[in-house]
Amino acid sequence: MIDVVPAELIPPVLSEYRKAVSLRYTRMLAGALVATAIVAASVTAVLAGPRDPEGDPVTGAATIGLYLALFAVVVAAAAFGAAGAAGEHQHNTLVITALFTVDRDRLAGSKYLVTAAAAFAAALAVEIVSMVCLLLFGRGKFEITAALFAVLGGGLLAAVCWAVIGTGIGLLLRSPALAVGAILVWVLLAEPLLWVVTAGIGLPGVVTLLPGSATLSTVLVGSFDDSDLLAPTPAAIVVLLLWSIGAGAAGWWALRRAEL
Secondary structure, eight states, X not given: OOOSSOXXXXXXXXXXXXXXXXXXXXXXXXXXXXXXXXXXXXXXXXXXXXXXXXXXXXXXXXXXXXXXXXHHHHHHHHHHHHHHHXXXXXXXXXXXXXXXXXXHXXXXXXXXXXXXXXXXXXXXXXXXXHHHHHHHHOTTTOOOOHHHHHHHHHHHHXXXXXXXXXXXXXXXXXXXXXXXXXXXXXXXXXXXXHHHHHHHTTOGGGGGGSHHHHHHHHHSTTSOTTOTTSOOHHHHHHHHHHHHHHHHHHHHHHHXXXXX
């Protein structure tokens, strides 16, 4: 029998799991994401017209609610990871955790693993709910094709990557407000502003190396191919993975050097 998780990682993983599920805001966040998916997918499915094979997104206008729900999951996964990791420093619970998990590498690994798994589960739940709503209210307005499955897979990957990015930033900044604020400001304000600036000076391709642009390309598979702000999906996936590896490594380094 092949163990999915090494035996020495099981205690810290269970500890991180209990922390995640015992928090009330975690359950509230999960419920809010599902509710958002139901509303967004249902409304766009009802209001959308027939699918245009030449239009964007390639999966049809009826699926716009699915994209909105996935982007909400991505932002929530990053905020959840940042708040959880930084909150340990704010409330000094990391000291107690380190008493039972002396190895900092295992401690960091368990945090990333549990947060990524939670993000994957949330994204999967949102996708299932959205697809049910599409089947109920959007019949004849979209098709179940390889492109749709690519979007669903991209959404899962993006949620996991941003959970790792958020956790890394939380471990690095050590303040929930600062970490979550930095993520929200970057995603909702700073990077879109950079898109406008680079487009204005004639260098729109530069932003394809930024995490937000890479996330859009990862989820919007096959759509808006003529946009200079979005890299081809295979390249965007690599960029997003590199951002998650970089942020994860930075958080791991900060945890190893932290004075607890």
